[in-house]
Each structure stands twice: as C-alpha cells, then as structure tokens.
Amino acid sequence: MSYMEFKPLVKKVNMKPKGIVEIVLETSISDLQGKIEPLSSMIDRRAEASLDSLVVNYNVTINTKTNKPVIEYKVDDTGIVQEVKSEGEQLEAELGLPKEKIPTKEEQVEADRSVIDDFIREGFAPEFYDTPYDIRNIIQRKLDGETYMKIASELGLSSGRIVELVDRYYTRIAPLAMKWDEWRKSKAELKKTEESKPVDQNDDATEEHAENQDSAEDDKAEGCDDSDEQEASAAPTEQPEEDPKEGTDGGETQDVAAAAIDKEKLEAFILSGQAPAFEGITFDFPDLLRRKKDGETWIELAKGLGVSSGKLQTEWREYKKLVTEHLSQLNSDGEQGAA
Structure with a gap:
C-alpha cells in the first residue's frame, strides 16, 4: 500500500x-x-x-467615494487586532446622528491560509460567542495532524459540518489575520534594521539625545546625566593625606567613594535587588534594567508603561543618582568602620 x-x-x-x-x-x-x-x-x-484549499477567499466592502474599506483594522504593540471606526462613524456616535448611507461595492480578496494558521497558532485569533463550538481548537487539532473525521466523530457532527464551520471561521478572521501579518512583517523588518546597526554605536546615547534634547540643560544642572557619571568614574581617586579634622562631616570621604562607583558596578548593584526603594521613584527600575539588558529599548519600555520615554529616562537618571549616593554612603561607612 x-x-x-x-x-x-x-x-x-x-x-x-x-x-x-x-x-x-x-x-x-x-x-x-x-x-x-x-x-x-x-x-x-x-x-x-x-483536498483542503490553502487559499481563503473573503469579501471586503469598499466605500466607493473614498475607495477605502468600510471596516479598517489596527494592530497595537502587543499584536492585538482591533476594528477602527471611521471619523464619520465616531462623530455620528458622539452626536447621536443617524448613520449616513454610503455607496459601497464588494471586492473579493484572496488570503494565504498559512498566514491565518499562524495567526491562530500564535493565539491572536479572536473567539466568537455566536458559535457553539471552539473552532480555534478544532483548527489547532487539524494542524497538529488529526482528521476532520475524527474530530467530527468526537463532537457528534458530520465531517461536512465541521468543514463548513471551519471555512466560515477562516473567512471571518481573514482580514484580521492579513492586518496582523503586515504588523508582523514590519516588526521583523525593524528588528533586522536594528540588528544591522554598527556594533560600536551607542544606542543609549542616541535615544536619550533624540528623546530628551529639550530637557538636556535641566539634566546637566541637576548633575545626574550619564556623561557626568562617566567623567566622575574616569577621574583619578584622590586619597586624603590625613584624616578629616575633628568637626567635619566626612563629605570629602563620601565624594571619593562616589567617584569610585562606575556604571557597571552601579547597574550590577541595581540588578542584584539590594538597592532600596526611594520616595518619588514610581517605576520598578531593577526589572526595567533587566529587560533593557535583554534587548528592549527605552522607547519600547515607555510604550509598555504608557508614558513618554523622556519621563521614564528622567526618573531613571534620578534613580541612578539616589542609588549612587546610597552606595557612596555604604562605602564611606565601611571605610570609617575599617579605620
């Protein structure tokens, strides 16, 4: 056989x-x-x-005035596809006006079924509550190698009925899957572009310059930007020729300890989880720094938090300043104890 x-x-x-x-x-x-x-x-x-068709045909309703689809979609940063209402529909809804009747036409579009299968596999396909069966699970089982006949037998349906339900679901989610595929490709292209940048390019400096150009003068005035830290860490550590005189507060010793804390040591201390929480710091910077080390940018992190990257980086510099002061105090206390 x-x-x-x-x-x-x-x-x-x-x-x-x-x-x-x-x-x-x-x-x-x-x-x-x-x-x-x-x-x-x-x-x-x-x-x-x-025979199982690898092409899904679906209809798109076109506004003949604008020659654009009546229903459009957008994809958020997490890959979720949502329907976008036109400006006219939004205005009608806000003012309670009757919907305008617009001239339309139907256009048939072909979609590669493998794209829709990926959309389902990745968990982005929506679930519709107007069907009594979990069609996504049926399709997933079929993709894993089971036959429609076996699945239909378990559900007490005919294989023809299963195929009908699956075809209807494919047609329904096809436009969402195609929009998601555009987002997936653009994200992959962006990643490829970022990976092709020269290795020695300072991405952090580029991002901070682009996002915080307006606040650069304020940052310098506060003395907490990265360039100040690098200059401080590069400066030679001067040991005092004699112990501080009686009545001083040990400030010179603390300044020496602060100068000895370089960027790598500071970040290692933050990632260790030993840095204390500071009043006025609203973000979990140990976790954010860990994610940044894994490849995310400040812009991506800020989008995920729903804030501007400028606000995030301003608080990050303030946080580093506080941690530096904390480490300086620890070093100072250690030196005094050793004495």
Whole structure:
C-alpha cells in the first residue's frame, strides 16, 4: 500500500462521459521528492483523496467615494487586532446622528491560509460567542495532524459540518489575520534594521539625545546625566593625606567613594535587588534594567508603561543618582568602620 502527502495545484476539473470526472493536479518535482515511484504505481488504481484549499477567499466592502474599506483594522504593540471606526462613524456616535448611507461595492480578496494558521497558532485569533463550538481548537487539532473525521466523530457532527464551520471561521478572521501579518512583517523588518546597526554605536546615547534634547540643560544642572557619571568614574581617586579634622562631616570621604562607583558596578548593584526603594521613584527600575539588558529599548519600555520615554529616562537618571549616593554612603561607612 502506498501513502503520500503533497500540496498540488488543482489545474482542471473535466466532466467526461458516463458520469466520470477527471481532476488534474499539478505540483513540483521537489514536492514529490522520493514519491514519484509510489505515485506511478497507483496509476489506474483506486485511491482515497482529500483536498483542503490553502487559499481563503473573503469579501471586503469598499466605500466607493473614498475607495477605502468600510471596516479598517489596527494592530497595537502587543499584536492585538482591533476594528477602527471611521471619523464619520465616531462623530455620528458622539452626536447621536443617524448613520449616513454610503455607496459601497464588494471586492473579493484572496488570503494565504498559512498566514491565518499562524495567526491562530500564535493565539491572536479572536473567539466568537455566536458559535457553539471552539473552532480555534478544532483548527489547532487539524494542524497538529488529526482528521476532520475524527474530530467530527468526537463532537457528534458530520465531517461536512465541521468543514463548513471551519471555512466560515477562516473567512471571518481573514482580514484580521492579513492586518496582523503586515504588523508582523514590519516588526521583523525593524528588528533586522536594528540588528544591522554598527556594533560600536551607542544606542543609549542616541535615544536619550533624540528623546530628551529639550530637557538636556535641566539634566546637566541637576548633575545626574550619564556623561557626568562617566567623567566622575574616569577621574583619578584622590586619597586624603590625613584624616578629616575633628568637626567635619566626612563629605570629602563620601565624594571619593562616589567617584569610585562606575556604571557597571552601579547597574550590577541595581540588578542584584539590594538597592532600596526611594520616595518619588514610581517605576520598578531593577526589572526595567533587566529587560533593557535583554534587548528592549527605552522607547519600547515607555510604550509598555504608557508614558513618554523622556519621563521614564528622567526618573531613571534620578534613580541612578539616589542609588549612587546610597552606595557612596555604604562605602564611606565601611571605610570609617575599617579605620
């Protein structure tokens, strides 16, 4: 017995005399690698066949005045697809006006089913409550290798009914999946562009300059920007020739300790979880720094928090300043105890 699977193109369906139907399939040699001989042995023999279309056709309603789809979609930063109301619909809803009747036409669009399957696999496909069955789960089981016949038997349905429900679901989510695919491709292209940047490019400095140019003077006045820290860490550590005189507050010793704290040591201390919480610091910077080390940018982190990157980085510099002072105090206390 011979068995094989391949993905052919249906070329012709010929109606012949005596109720015979001739189906012509076309595929590539690579798709039949190692299958030519078994397939040839099946000529003039009966075989069981099952064809499942890899193209999903769906209709898009077009506004003939604007030549744009009546229903449009947008994708948020997490990949969730949502329907976007036109400005006219929003205004009608806000003012309670009757909907304007617009001239429309239907256009048929083809979608690659593999894109919709990815949309379902990744967990972005919506669930509709007007169907009594979990169609997403049925499709996932089919993608994992189960047959419609087996699934239909478990649900007490005919395989034809299962196929009908699946086809209807594919058609319904196709426009969402295509919009999601655009978002996926643009995100991959952006990542590719970022990875192609020179290795020695200072991404942090570029982002901070672009996002905080307006607040640069204030940052310098506060003495807490990265350039000040780098200059401080690069400066030679001067040891006092003699102990502070009686009555001093040890400020010179604390300044020396602060100068000895470089950027790597500061970040390692923050990531260790030993840094205390400070009043006025609203973000979890140990976690944010960990995510930034894993490849996220300040802009992406800020979007996830729903704030501007300028606000986030301003508080980050204030947080680093407070941690630096805390470490300086620890170093100062340690030196005094050792003395």
